[in-house]
Amino acid sequence: MSTADTSAPTTKISIVYYSGTGNVHKLALAAEEAAVKAGAEVRLRRVPEYVEASLAPEFTEWTEAWQENAAAIAAVPTASVDDLAWADVILLGGPGRFGMIAAPLKHFIELAWPLNARGGLQGKVMASFTSTGAPHGGQEATILSLNAVFYHWGGIIVPPGVTDEIMTAPSNGNPYGVSSVSGRQAIPGRLAENVTEDNLAAVAYQTRRMLDVADALRRGRTAADR
Numbered sequence: 001m002s003t004a005d006t007s008a009p010t011t012k013i014s015i016v017y018y019s020g021t022g023n024v025h026k027l028a029l030a031a032e033e034a035a036v037k038a039g040a041e042v043r044l045r046r047v048p049e050y051v052e053a054s055l056a057p058e059f060t061e062w063t064e065a066w067q068e069n070a071a072a073i074a075a076v077p078t079a080s081v082d083d084l085a086w087a088d089v090i091l092l093g094g095p096g097r098f099g100m101i102a103a104p105l106k107h108f109i110e111l112a113w114p115l116n117a118r119g120g121l122q123g124k125v126m127a128s129f130t131s132t133g134a135p136h137g138g139q140e141a142t143i144l145s146l147n148a149v150f151y152h153w154g155g156i157i158v159p160p161g162v163t164d165e166i167m168t169a170p171s172n173g174n175p176y177g178v179s180s181v182s183g184r185q186a187i188p189g190r191l192a193e194n195v196t197e198d199n200l201a202a203v204a205y206q207t208r209r210m211l212d213v214a215d216a217l218r219r220g221r222t223a224a225d226r
């Protein structure tokens with residue numbers, strides 16, 4: 001007979017991301033898969049564009065890749081602030097843009113102002129992941145700009161560190177948050193082709209680690225309440 005505690009509530013995770021050309025989307029799907037496998041309740045949510053046209057119509061290949069990605073991710077539900085309120089674990093993802101958070105994701109974060117003002121984000125487990133064009137294109141700076149939000153929200157930041165062998169793989173290695181390198185150009189028909197299997201395994205690991213910490217916190221808090 002199983003001795004598992006079936007009365008224990010399931011950990012809830014919201015994976016909220018913005019992706020212009022598919023790289024962060026691919027990482028987010030791997031995080032979702034890992035969370036489902038770990039038995040969590042999962043909300044995968046995309047942050048939509050808040051401009052209707054391409055940022056750079058003169059970059060025709062980028063614009064085509066951007067349109068291709070928009071079609072590919074259309075079925076993913078869009079994020080709402082309730083997805084943040086609902087979750088025990090919040091994993092944010094977004095591309096590095098000039099070494100910091102992308103504007104659509106920042107806009108979404110600002111919508112959480114009232115929730116934060118009533119203390120609705122405190123004590124949740126949080127972390128972030130990114131993708132940049134270049135290996136030294138500002139991955140750590142982007143993760144730090146995302147994680148800075150978590151300080152304001154009173155989150156418990158759980159970085160991947162180098163706490164597992166997967167973080168030492170050549171295409172990984174950013175202890176601040178899992179990061180992939182997409183290359184110099186977004187090419188239509190070849191979206192996210194440079195996200196490696198090791199990047200996907202790393203974001204899966206980062207997700208499991210957050211869920212483990214959230215589970216330990218919940219057990220500790222429950223024990224303290226007894």
Ligand SMILES: Cc1cc2nc3c(=O)[nH]c(=O)nc-3n(C[C@H](O)[C@H](O)[C@H](O)COP(=O)(O)O)c2cc1C
Pocket residue numbers: 018019020021022023024025055094095096097098099100131132133134135136137138181182183186
């Ligand atoms: C406006 C803009 C700014 C960018 N700034 C940087 C940057 O500072 N460093 C870098 O390495 N890549 C930069 N990139 C490239 C993206 O970070 C990269 O293509 C990333 O993989 C995109 O992720 P996505 O496909 O999920 O949108 C920039 C892209 C755009 C559109």
